Amino acid sequence: MLENKDQKTTSIASLGEFGLIEHLTKHFKINQESTLKSIGDDAAVLDFKDKKVIVSTDLLIEGVHFDLSYMPLKHLGYKAIVANVSDICAMNAVPTQVTVSVAVSNRFPLEAMEELFAGITLAANAYNVDVIGGDTTSSQKGLIISITAIGEANLDEIAYRSGAAQTDLLVVSGDLGAAYMGLQVLEREKQVFQVNPNNQPILDDYTYLIERQLKPEARNDVKELLEKLEIKPTAMIDISDGLSSEVMHICKQNKLGCNLYEEKIPVDPQLINVCEEFNVDITTIALNGGEDYELLFTIKMEDFEKIKHNPNFTIIGHMVAESEGMHLVTRANTKIELKARGWNSLMEE
Amino acid sequence: MLENKDQKTTSIASLGEFGLIEHLTKHFKINQESTLKSIGDDAAVLDFKDKKVIVSTDLLIEGVHFDLSYMPLKHLGYKAIVANVSDICAMNAVPTQVTVSVAVSNRFPLEAMEELFAGITLAANAYNVDVIGGDTTSSQKGLIISITAIGEANLDEIAYRSGAAQTDLLVVSGDLGAAYMGLQVLEREKQVFQVNPNNQPILDDYTYLIERQLKPEARNDVKELLEKLEIKPTAMIDISDGLSSEVMHICKQNKLGCNLYEEKIPVDPQLINVCEEFNVDITTIALNGGEDYELLFTIKMEDFEKIKHNPNFTIIGHMVAESEGMHLVTRANTKIELKARGWNSLMEE
Numbered sequence: 030m031l032e033n034k035d036q037k038t039t040s041i042a043s044l045g046e047f048g049l050i051e052h053l054t055k056h057f058k059i060n061q062e063s064t065l066k067s068i069g070d071d072a073a074v075l076d077f078k079d080k081k082v083i084v085s086t087d088l089l090i091e092g093v094h095f096d097l098s099y100m101p102l103k104h105l106g107y108k109a110i111v112a113n114v115s116d117i118c119a120m121n122a123v124p125t126q127v128t129v130s131v132a133v134s135n136r137f138p139l140e141a142m143e144e145l146f147a148g149i150t151l152a153a154n155a156y157n158v159d160v161i162g163g164d165t166t167s168s169q170k171g172l173i174i175s176i177t178a179i180g181e182a183n184l185d186e187i188a189y190r191s192g193a194a195q196t197d198l199l200v201v202s203g204d205l206g207a208a209y210m211g212l213q214v215l216e217r218e219k220q221v222f223q224v225n226p227n228n229q230p231i232l233d234d235y236t237y238l239i240e241r242q243l244k245p246e247a248r249n250d251v252k253e254l255l256e257k258l259e260i261k262p263t264a265m266i267d268i269s270d271g272l273s274s275e276v277m278h279i280c281k282q283n284k285l286g287c288n289l290y291e292e293k294i295p296v297d298p299q300l301i302n303v304c305e306e307f308n309v310d311i312t313t314i315a316l317n318g319g320e321d322y323e324l325l326f327t328i329k330m331e332d333f334e335k336i337k338h339n340p341n342f343t344i345i346g347h348m349v350a351e352s353e354g355m356h357l358v359t360r361a362n363t364k365i366e367l368k369a370r371g372w373n374s375l376m377e378e
Numbered sequence: 379m380l381e382n383k384d385q386k387t388t389s390i391a392s393l394g395e396f397g398l399i400e401h402l403t404k405h406f407k408i409n410q411e412s413t414l415k416s417i418g419d420d421a422a423v424l425d426f427k428d429k430k431v432i433v434s435t436d437l438l439i440e441g442v443h444f445d446l447s448y449m450p451l452k453h454l455g456y457k458a459i460v461a462n463v464s465d466i467c468a469m470n471a472v473p474t475q476v477t478v479s480v481a482v483s484n485r486f487p488l489e490a491m492e493e494l495f496a497g498i499t500l501a502a503n504a505y506n507v508d509v510i511g512g513d514t515t516s517s518q519k520g521l522i523i524s525i526t527a528i529g530e531a532n533l534d535e536i537a538y539r540s541g542a543a544q545t546d547l548l549v550v551s552g553d554l555g556a557a558y559m560g561l562q563v564l565e566r567e568k569q570v571f572q573v574n575p576n577n578q579p580i581l582d583d584y585t586y587l588i589e590r591q592l593k594p595e596a597r598n599d600v601k602e603l604l605e606k607l608e609i610k611p612t613a614m615i616d617i618s619d620g621l622s623s624e625v626m627h628i629c630k631q632n633k634l635g636c637n638l639y640e641e642k643i644p645v646d647p648q649l650i651n652v653c654e655e656f657n658v659d660i661t662t663i664a665l666n667g668g669e670d671y672e673l674l675f676t677i678k679m680e681d682f683e684k685i686k687h688n689p690n691f692t693i694i695g696h697m698v699a700e701s702e703g704m705h706l707v708t709r710a711n712t713k714i715e716l717k718a719r720g721w722n723s724l725m726e727e
Contacts, residue, residue: 065430070539071468071616072434072529081414082431085421086511086526088479092518119420130437130524162435168522169441175479175524177435180421190419267420 038138041167050165052139053146057153057160061125063181064159073161075126075179081187083180085116091171099215102141104243106148109174112269114156115247115322117180119267121188124249126161127153130175132168145172156249186252188265190282193327197263199279199287199346200336202248202323204295205272206311209318210303211235211242237299245322251341258335262326271317274369275325276346277355286353289346289367292360316357317370387487390516399514401488402495406502406509410474412530413508422510424475424528430536432529434465440520448564451490453592455497458523461618463505464596464671466529468616470537473598475510476502479524481517494521505598535601537614539631542676546612548628548636548695549685551597551672553644554621555660558667559652560584560591586648594671600690607684611675620666623718624674625695626704635702638695638716641709665706666719 044052054068066074075082089109091097097105110127117124129149133142153160158178218230232239248267255262264283266275272294280287294315304311327348328336336342346358355367393401403417415423424431438458440446446454459476466473478498482491502509507527567579581588597616604611613632615624621643629636643664653660676697677685685691695707704716 065533066538071465071614072432072471072527074469074531074536075431075433076533077426077431078428082424082426083421084424084475084477084511084526084528086477086479086513086524088481088513088515088522088524090481090515090517090522093481093516116420120423122421126433128433128435128526130435132437132439132442132522162433164435164437166437166439167442168439170519173437173439173481173517173522175435175437177433177477177526178421179433182423184414184425187423189415265420 038140041133041135041137041139041142044139049142053142053165054160056146056150059159060157061159063125064161067159067161068163073126075161077181080181081184083117083120083122083182083187084177085113086175086177087113087116089174089176091173097172099219100243102144103148103151105174106145107152107244109176110149110152110156110158111245111247111322113176113178114152114158114249115267115269117178118247118249118251119265119324120180120182121186121252121262121265122180122182123252124156124158124178124180126159126179128162128177129160130164132166132173134168134170134172137172156247188262188326190264190266190278193264193279193283193285193348194329195285195348195350196330197327197348198330198333198344199276199289199325199348200328200342200344201268201272201295201325202251202342203321204297204300205268205321205323206300206315206318207238207241207297208245208320209314210300210307211238211240213307214238214303215242235299235303237297238303242320245320247322248324251324254341258339260328260332260335262328265324265326268321268323268325269319271319271369272325273316273367277367277369279325279327280348280355283348284351286349286351286355287346287367288349289357291357293343293345295343295345387489390482390484390486390488390491393488398491402491402514403509405495405499408508409506410508412474413510416508416510417512422475422477424510426530429530430533432466432469432471432531432536433526434462435524435526436462436465438523438525440522446521448568449592451493452497452500455494456501456593458525459498459501459505459507460594460596460671462525462527463501463507463598464616464618466527467596467598467600468614468673469529469531470535470601470611470614471529471531472601473505473507473527473529475508475528477511477526478509479513481515481522483517483519483521486521505596537611537675539613539615539627542613542628542632542634542697543678544634544697544699545679546676546697547679547682547693548625548638548674548697549677549691549693550617550621550644550674551600551691552670553646553649554617554670554672555649555664555667556587556590556646557594557669558663559649559656560587560589562656563587563652564591584648584652586646587652591669594669596671597673600673603690607688609677609681609684611677614673614675617670617672617674618668620668620718621674622665622716626716626718628674628676629697629700629704632697633700635698635700635704636695636716637698638706640706642692642694644692644694
């Protein structure tokens with residue numbers, strides 16, 4: 030996971046801007062039928078025929094969105110693509126292309142950019158998206174990544190944040206909170222390392238959590254899984270800021286309330302152990318930890334039978350009238366009002 | 379042009395991320411029929427029917443691409459949109475949507491962001507493009523702007539950088555070099571201001587040059603102008619890095635050479651005066667000055683009669699075999715090999 034610090038480095042300036050772009054983009058393959066013209070002109074040309082076009086964009090700043098002291102550049106490249114692909118998946122659409130712009134300060138050698146683009150290439154191949162354009166420039170400070178993801182869908186497939194009705198069921202893919210606790214483990218190891226650089230971390234008990242943080246995956250399988258179940262999601266959003274925040278988005282967009290059941294929230298056994306070790310409440314982490322990139326969606330109540338035993342999905346609650354409010358129903362069967370706490374501040378209490 | 383430093387300012391943090399996005403995007407109007415869903419979901423949804431989709435992206439970094447000491451934020455917002463719209467125009471396509479992501483350090487108050495977005499809104503309205511998405515975040519240093527522009531065209535309308543044939547004519551819209559000399563005037567005034575802040579600059583002799591630098595326009599009229607002339611460009615590129623560099627791109631993409639005629643290169647009378655004042659060669663500036671956002675294109679020789687007296691266009695040369703090389707034919711009728719010098723270094727000799 031760590032970079033080899035002994036290798037010889039090459040300055041980016043030695044290639045020039047056009048040389049750098051050519052060097053970094055030569056491994057990109059074109060797989061999508063809709064990509065007519067990719068990198069190398071003023072713009073790319075795409076053909077979606079009778080499909081609708083889905084567009085989402087993200088800006089990632091070193092020191093704000095990522096910390097290179099525990100995020101290897103290859104993982105960062107992978108995760109940057111995943112985060113944007115996830116937004117397309119959250120529309121119940123198929124990701125097809127991305128553009129990738131990168132700005133770096135002169136402290137980054139060419140080899141660092143190669144690592145970053147190796148991660149981008151890996152993710153592009155894993156998610157079958159074509160890298161069709163971008164921009165490479167210098168920054169005054171740190172690394173900046175801007176990604177625009179493009180996808181396609183038939184109009185009747187698209188799931189917005191709106192579209193949910195009262196009595197719809199709230200469903201989530203995968204499990205929650207692991208990416209956030211992975212970050213806590215990595216931050217603790219960073220502090221240990223700063224005190225004693227010879228201390229080799231033993232991370233065997235945290236592999237799942239660390240992988241969820243460093244190499245998350247977007248749920249581009251959910252669209253097909255739901256199609257096979259013959260379920261059309263009525264509303265959908267991806268979980269990047271934490272379950273609580275996203276559930277509240279769905280409620281507000283639909284002018285509805287909800288009951289969310291604490292005992293139903295899916296968590297991994299490793300999360301339970303690590304929350305005990307860190308002495309933090311599992312439900313708080315699962316509700317508010319971000320970067321899981323799972324999908325949260327609503328389905329009609331009559332679809333309950335189709336989905337109830339599916340291992341990919343968990344029914345975690347249901348929508349109610351707006352006047353009833355947004356609540357978490359605890360294991361002790363008390364109702365607590367839902368709050369979006371923002372995962373940056375979870376560990377500070 | 380200068381900002382009022384006395385006004386009260388509001389911190390961005392006081393609005394929160396979602397509040398900020400809502401505040402800054404509330405003036406955006408949707409004009410394009412192809413925009414089905416804009417800001418407010420995980421992604422935007424577009425419908426281009428049987429048109430092809432054109433995508434281009436750019437990353438602009440304070441201190442690298444712009445200097446806020448003479449570039450007011452409103453102008454910067456306008457110019458950022460123009461530069462990207464220009465890339466769509468350079469495909470002979472119609473710009474339809476943009477996404478705008480912005481990162482700012484905490485030295486920027488809300489009012490600064492309002493100015494930036496006022497310029498973005500002005501340009502979006504002027505070019506009839508919908509702002510359909512984006513991202514707003516904090517940066518560790520300075521202002522960062524990332525824009526993705528989207529356009530549409532019929533397949534047979536699209537002009538690539540490739541497509542030119544030997545004997546095709548080289549044509550350019552508008553005039554060249556003015557934006558670069560506008561920047562030189564502004565940099566000189568900045569130095570004067572630093573020596574004596576009470577010195578009020580008199581810029582009457584430079585208005586055209588300064589406007590070309592601070593409020594350039596993309597040539598979204600060229601597509602229609604050429605249609606009326608019944609001319610299909612065989613290859614096209616926008617002039618952002620300087621005429622010389624762009625002509626060389628066209629030559630290399632088409633494995634051709636060219637003859638470019640010095641006496642034909644269109645320049646504004648104001649440029650001639652200012653080049654004399656600064657004691658720099660007009661042709662050097664017109665060939666290598668960047669950021670004009672004019673369009674360079676090739677047409678078939680038989681279209682000469684259709685375009686020769688058109689005030690919007692100037693025929694500046696023609697393509698030749700690759701083996702003949704890329705040359706500037708001077709007023710003294712000598713041939714000089716074309717070089718792309720990069721406009722950043724023009725004034726350093």
